[in-house]
Amino acid sequence: MTILPRQAGFWGIFRGSLKMVDAPSAEAGSGTKYELNSKLSQARSIGLGEVEGPEDVILDRNDNLYCGTRHGEVVRFFAPNYTEWEVFAHVGGFPLGLAFDKDENLISCVGAMGLYSISPDRKVTRLTAETRRSLTSIVDDAVLRDPNDLDIAPDGKIYFTDSTKRYDAHDWTLDSIENRGTGRLLVYNPEDGSTKTLLDGYHYTNGVTMVVSRVWWKFEDGVISGCIEATQPAAGTAKEITP
Numbered sequence: 001m002t003i004l005p006r007q008a009g010f011w012g013i014f015r016g017s018l019k020m021v022d023a024p025s026a027e028a029g030s031g032t033k034y035e036l037n038s039k040l041s042q043a044r045s046i047g048l049g050e051v052e053g054p055e056d057v058i059l060d061r062n063d064n065l066y067c068g069t070r071h072g073e074v075v076r077f078f079a080p081n082y083t084e085w086e087v088f089a090h091v092g093g094f095p096l097g098l099a100f101d102k103d104e105n106l107i108s109c110v111g112a113m114g115l116y117s118i119s120p121d122r123k124v125t126r127l128t129a130e131t132r133r134s135l136t137s138i139v140d141d142a143v144l145r146d147p148n149d150l151d152i153a154p155d156g157k158i159y160f161t162d163s164t165k166r167y168d169a170h171d172w173t174l175d176s177i178e179n180r181g182t183g184r185l186l187v188y189n190p191e192d193g194s195t196k197t198l199l200d201g202y203h204y205t206n207g208v209t210m211v212v213s214r215v216w217w218k219f220e221d222g223v224i225s226g227c228i229e230a231t232q233p234a235a236g237t238a239k240e241i242t243p
């Protein structure tokens with residue numbers, strides 16, 4: 001029996017019925033995209049030992065580099081050397097995914113808090129912290145517990161993931177152990193301030209990226225890795241494209 005990633009729960013794993021694909025070779029010269037090479041041997045670390053827990057990074061138009069920290073800050077490293085840095089804004093929570101909108105506001109998924117915007121003059125604004133509660137839920141599934149990553153569509157709508165409906169961001173490992181699949185993909189519309197759930201029931205939804213030319217979306221099923229191609233996300237349709 002083949003268990004799709006979205007369906008594979010604890011029992012599926014322990015019964016040994018989860019069908020795993022063969023791992024691609026990492027041997028040098030194997031020709032796979034995972035083959036061993038030394039391209040990163042010359043890479044230089046930025047902020048190593050200085051900032052804790054950077055999850056996402058992004059460059060502004062002046063090539064300055066931004067990241068979040070476990071202490072609730074968004075930090076800016078200055079181009080071109082990235083050795084000097086400052087706290088750009090103190091948000092709280094745990095800023096994770098980052099993206100600039102067309103007005104150069106820095107939008108961030110903040111773990112345990114919601115979706116936030118930081119203006120160029122550093123004003124922090126909460127965009128949303130909840131979506132509509134589903135009719136059949138016993139627990140309150142409206143609150144955003146673990147907003148994780150985002151991308152912004154050309155029309156300004158912000159698509160983002162909320163990794164779990166059951167645990168707060170700092171307890172994300174419990175969600176991984178429980179593995180019930182309560183992650184979702186949501187969209188925030190800045191025109192009317194609404195937040196809607198588009199796709200639901202995935203395992204620890206993590207990264208999300210917009211493929212601009214095709215207006216399709218992909219995001220990870222983070223625990224049992226895979227990718228979802230969310231075609232026509234407004235209609236709530238998706239298909240699994242990798243096991």
Ligand SMILES: [Ca+2]
Nearest residue numbers: 148149206207
């Ligand atoms: Ca993430």
